[in-house]
Amino acid sequence: xxxxxxxxxxxxxxxxxxxxxxxxxxxxxxxxxxxxxxxxxxxxxxxxxxxxxxxxxxxxxxxxxxxxxxxxxxxxxxxxxxxxxxxxxxxxxxxxxxxxxxxxxxxxxxxxxxxxxxxxxxxxxxxxxxxxxxxxxxxxxxxxxxxxxxxxxxxxxxxxxxxxxxxxxxxxxxxxxxxxxxxxxxxxxxxxxxxxxxxxxxxxxxxxxxxxxxxxxxxxxxxxxxxxxxxxxxxxxxxxxxxxxxxxxxxxxxxxxxxxxxxxxxxxxxxxxxxxxxxxxxxxxxxxxxxxxxxxxxxxxxxxxxxxxxxxxxxxxxxxxxxxxx
Amino acid sequence: xxxxxxxxxxxxxxxxxxxxxxxxxxxxxxxxxxxxxxxxxxxxxxxxxxxxxxxxxxxxxxxxxxxxxxxxxxxxxxxxxxxxxxxxxxxxxxxxxxxxxxxxxxxxxxxxxxxxxxxxxxxxxxxxxxxxxxxxxxxxxxxxxxxxxxxxxxxxxxxxxxxxxxxxxxxxxxxxxxxxxxxxxxxxxxxxxxxxxxxxxxxxxxxxxxxxxxxxxxxxxxxxxxxxxxxxxxxxxxxxxxxxxxxxxxxxxxxxxxxxxxxxxxxxxxxxxxxxxxxxxxxxxxxxxxxxxxxxxxxxxxxxxxxxxxxx
Numbered sequence: 001x002x003x004x005x006x007x008x009x010x011x012x013x014x015x016x017x018x019x020x021x022x023x024x025x026x027x028x029x030x031x032x033x034x035x036x037x038x039x040x041x042x043x044x045x046x047x048x049x050x051x052x053x054x055x056x057x058x059x060x061x062x063x064x065x066x067x068x069x070x071x072x073x074x075x076x077x078x079x080x081x082x083x084x085x086x087x088x089x090x091x092x093x094x095x096x097x098x099x100x101x102x103x104x105x106x107x108x109x110x111x112x113x114x115x116x117x118x119x120x121x122x123x124x125x126x127x128x129x130x131x132x133x134x135x136x137x138x139x140x141x142x143x144x145x146x147x148x149x150x151x152x153x154x155x156x157x158x159x160x161x162x163x164x165x166x167x168x169x170x171x172x173x174x175x176x177x178x179x180x181x182x183x184x185x186x187x188x189x190x191x192x193x194x195x196x197x198x199x200x201x202x203x204x205x206x207x208x209x210x211x212x213x214x215x216x217x218x219x220x221x222x223x224x225x226x227x228x229x230x231x232x233x234x235x236x237x238x239x240x241x242x243x244x245x246x247x248x249x250x251x252x253x254x255x256x257x258x259x260x261x262x263x264x265x266x267x268x269x270x271x272x273x274x275x276x277x278x279x280x281x282x283x284x285x286x287x288x289x290x291x292x293x294x295x296x297x298x299x300x301x302x303x304x305x306x307x308x309x310x311x312x313x314x315x316x317x318x319x320x321x322x323x324x325x326x
Numbered sequence: 327x328x329x330x331x332x333x334x335x336x337x338x339x340x341x342x343x344x345x346x347x348x349x350x351x352x353x354x355x356x357x358x359x360x361x362x363x364x365x366x367x368x369x370x371x372x373x374x375x376x377x378x379x380x381x382x383x384x385x386x387x388x389x390x391x392x393x394x395x396x397x398x399x400x401x402x403x404x405x406x407x408x409x410x411x412x413x414x415x416x417x418x419x420x421x422x423x424x425x426x427x428x429x430x431x432x433x434x435x436x437x438x439x440x441x442x443x444x445x446x447x448x449x450x451x452x453x454x455x456x457x458x459x460x461x462x463x464x465x466x467x468x469x470x471x472x473x474x475x476x477x478x479x480x481x482x483x484x485x486x487x488x489x490x491x492x493x494x495x496x497x498x499x500x501x502x503x504x505x506x507x508x509x510x511x512x513x514x515x516x517x518x519x520x521x522x523x524x525x526x527x528x529x530x531x532x533x534x535x536x537x538x539x540x541x542x543x544x545x546x547x548x549x550x551x552x553x554x555x556x557x558x559x560x561x562x563x564x565x566x567x568x569x570x571x572x573x574x575x576x577x578x579x580x581x582x583x584x585x586x587x588x589x590x591x592x593x594x595x596x597x598x599x600x601x602x603x604x605x606x607x608x609x610x611x612x613x614x615x616x617x618x619x620x621x622x623x624x625x626x627x628x629x630x631x632x633x634x635x636x637x638x
Contacts, residue, residue, distance in 0.1 A: 056518055061437050090519030097518070102511035105530055116529075117519035168519060 004071070005176050005208045006032040006055065006093075011068035013050050013059065013232075024050040024063065026232040029304075032176065032225075037202060037209040039219040039240070041255065042229035048212045051229075052178045054078075055210075056095060057085050072176065090117040094169040096198070098181035100161035104153040110137075110164055111149035117171045136167040140197060159190035163197065170201050177202065180212045195222055216259050220244060228252045231288060231298045238311040248313045249286055250278040281307070284315040330631045337627025343620040344414065351411035354404070366408065369399030384603045393609045397596050398583075402609050405592055409610075412588040414617065416564055417554065420488045421546035425539060427489065428496035429504075433527055436504045443498045455491060455549075456556040462487045463562045470566070477585055481565045488553065492546060499542065500535075507534050537632055544625045548618050555614045558590025559597050567595075589613055 013025035025047040032038045040048045054065045057077065070077040072093060077085065094117070097103040104113060111133045118124045124132050130149065137145035140163040153161055162182060169177055179198055183191035199222055202209050211223060219226055219240060226243045228236040228251065236249040247253045254275035277290060287302030304312040331337055355362050372381040372389070387394040393402035450458070463484060470480050507513065508531065516526050532539075554564070561567075565586035573579040584591025589610040596606040 058514060058517055086520050086522065088520075089517065090521075095515075095518040097511060097515055099511055103515040105512045105516075105534075107533060108529070116516060116521060116525075120519065120521045120525060165515070168515070172519070 003034045004031045005034050005036075005073060006030075006210065007069075007071045008051070008055070009069045009071070011051065011054060011070065012066045013047070013054055013063060014066050015060070016062045016064070024232055025054065025065075026298075028068075028229075028232070028234055030227050030234065030237070032208045032210050034208055035202070035206055036224045037199070037211055037222050038225045038227065039211045039213060039223035040227050040229060041213055041216065041219055043214055046229040047232040048214075048229050049180055052095065052180050052210060052212050055178060056089055056093060057082075058089075058095075087121070090169075090174065091121045091172045092174055093176045093178065094172065094174040095178040095180060096162075096165050096169045096182045098184045100158055100165050100185060101153075103165055104161055106153050108152075109149070110151050110153060110156070113153075114149075114164060114167050115171065117168060121172055123172060132171075136171055137164075139170075140164070140167040141193070158186050159193065162186060162190070162194050166194065166197055166201070170205070173205055174207060175205075176208050176210065178210045178212070181214065182211075183213075183215075183218065191218075198222075216256055228255065233288070233298070233302070233314060234304060234312075235287070235314040236312065237304070238308075242308075242311055248281055248307060248311075250275065253278075281313065281315070287314045287316045289316075330635060331628065334627035334631050336623040336630070340620040340623030340627065344617070344624075347410050347617070348414055351407055351409075351414075354407045360404075362404075362408070365404040366400055369395060369401075384599075384606060386603070387605055387609075394603075394605050396592060396606050397599055397603065402592070402606065405587060406589065406610060406613055409587040409589050409592065410613070412564075412586050413551070413554065413590070413614075416485070416586075416588060417547045417550040420485055420492070420550045421543055423485075423489045424492040424496055424546050425543050428493050428500050429532075429535075429539070431493070431497055432500040432504055433531075436501060436508055438501075440498060440501050443494050447495050447498060454556075455553060456560070458491055459488065459553055459557060460560050460562060462491070463557060467562065467566060477565050481586070484564055488550065492549065496542070496546075503535060503538060504531060507531050537628060541625055541628050541632075544621045544628070548621050551614055551618055551621075554588065554590040555593060555611065558592075558594035561594045561597070563591045563594055564588055567591075 008028060008030050011025055011028045012023065014021050014023045028047070028051055030038065030040070030051075040051060042048050050059065050063065053059050053063075055070055055072070055077065057065075057080070059065065065078055068078070072088065075088075077088065080088070104110070111130065114133045114136055115124065115129045118132060119126075119129070133149055134145040137148050142148045142160070142163070148156070148160070148164075153164070156164065162185075166182075177198065182198065183194055186194060195218060198209060198211075201207065209222075211218070213219060223240050226236075226238060226240050227234050228243075228249065230251050236243065236247070236252045243252060244256065247256055257275055258270055277286070279285060279289065284305065287300065288298045301317040302314050303317055305315050307313050350357060354360075355365070358365075369385070369390075370383060371379045372385065374380045381389065383395060383399040384397050385395040385399070387402075390401060393406065395401055396405065466480075466483055466487060470483065475483070513526060513530055516530060557563075561582060563582070563584035563586065565584065567582035567584050570581045570583055571578050572581050581595065583595060592610045593607055596603065600607050
């Protein structure tokens with residue numbers, strides 16, 4: 001039996017804006033197994049980051065995980081108190097944020113920031129701080145840890161900052177690393193280094209990774225399992241090989257089709273909107289039926305259907321569809 | 327940051343002025359080699375070498391340099407020097423406690439909705455702070471004279487009033503500032519590694535807010551100094567006043583003499599004689615103005631330093 005490190009079941013996250021309520025995550029279920037890299041892919045605003053922030057209970061003030069459960073190693077995280085949750089954050093589950101420039105305090109030396117997690121979890125004493133920080137800097141590939149220890153973030157490049165974030169995230173040896181678009185703000189030449197580093201730590205510490213991205217190229221190379229998100233829903237999930245070989249949901253097809261292919265001659269790069277939305281698959285209608293998020297088609301009842309063993313695609317609930325069409 | 331601040335000439339001039347005047351105020355008897363009681367004694371008449379009366383109080387700056395005397399013949403120069411420490415320290419303590427209390431209240435729950443405070447502030451914006459302070463302080467003075475409160479108790483309660491009326495707008499300001507900092511990504515990153523709120527406040531929020539705190543502190547000191555000057559004109563003195571009975575028994579005149587020697591007291595007790603002896607009012611007012619100028623220089627220096635940092 002596979003060992004689930006993280007299991008999210010029927011998660012609903014909503015935001016209250018004055019009298020309006022908007023749903024950011026709608027009935028999301030996913031699981032991450034030990035040693036696995038699971039990719040959560042989708043466009044901006046699809047609910048990926050909100051799903052990941054729910055895991056650490058770090059949603060913005062007006063956001064709330066209304067329903068569902070998030071189980072980490074058998075513990076329902078949504079039922080924990082703030083104090084209990086604090087012991088999990090950084091120590092058991094850590095997060096690498098996408099904007100390395102904004103994620104480091106510009107007024108604090110790198111050496112101090114890198115050991116904040118260890119200090120807060122009382123893993124090290126003040127005297128051990130420097131040696132531990134130097135060791136972490138060395139592990140994330142800095143040739144001159146002593147110099148970097150005394151530097152401020154503004155003295156480092158984007159890639160170096162991202163490596164600092166990785167060092168911070170892995171400092172307490174967490175079992176699960178959530179990497180929220182860790183390469184978005186980086187030069188393509190640096191992206192691979194950063195992802196390799198995360199992958200190396202995953203293998204080294206026998207940890208798991210929940211990789212949030214909008215880049216199918218990254219998914220293809222690093223992920224074992226893929227969840228595709230659209231408008232707060234998971235629309236398709238399968239292992240990475242199956243999804244790449246035989247995507248079923250039109251949104252997944254469009255995402256994969258949007259990957260730039262230098263070998264193919266085309267006048268301009270295709271975007272998702274260039275792909276026509278197929279209507280059905282073996283008599284079932286895909287949900288949603290459009291790419292436009294501001295559409296009532298996102299509200300109509302739908303569910304994930306197992307079309308092949310462990311291969312799920314979202315379709316409208318048939319009986320209700322009859323009503324909708326009628 | 328401190329090094330950057332130290333490179334600002336305005337800030338250095340302002341700080342040097344304030345600290346010099348404070349040092350002088352504390353040690354003026356030693357520096358000028360005079361007895362305090364002798365220097366601040368009441369003079370009545372001015373005599374010539376033969377002992378004939380040639381003039382009477384108040385004496386103008388040309389008669390008793392450099393600042394003349396007040397209505398009772400006390401030398402203004404010594405009063406100003408001696409009163410500087412009370413004036414500046416009272417303003418300092420009130421401004422400091424306003425900041426500490428406001429930041430403390432804001433940090434209890436920075437996400438709390440203080441919209442009602444903004445409404446309250448905008449609603450009371452048209453009422454001068456001096457009037458609000460006068461209403462509270464006057465009531466307090468009457469109540470304390472009835473209850474027989476000591477000078478120290480009265481000063482404590484007056485300071486509480488002066489602190490209290492400055493807090494609502496400051497909470498509103500700090501809520502905006504602190505929320506702005508808490509919304510930054512690195513704060514979220516720090517929470518994500520398991521940091522406690524107190525750690526985040528102490529290590530990230532307060533250091534980020536520090537320059538702004540110094541700036542607001544200097545602004546608050548100016549506000550308090552202006553408020554003290556205004557209250558002095560309205561005969562409200564910090565520490566209250568002693569009432570002297572002047573004149574002959576058939577025609578007595580009651581005169582309030584401030585107990586603490588701060589500058590506003592000098593203004594307040596002589597305000598009615600503005601036409602007859604303008605220097606008694608103008609000299610302490612000028613001292614307020616120069617101190618406020620020094621504080622403005624400090625503010626300017628801090629702002630210049632912040633702008634230079636932002637340009638980098």
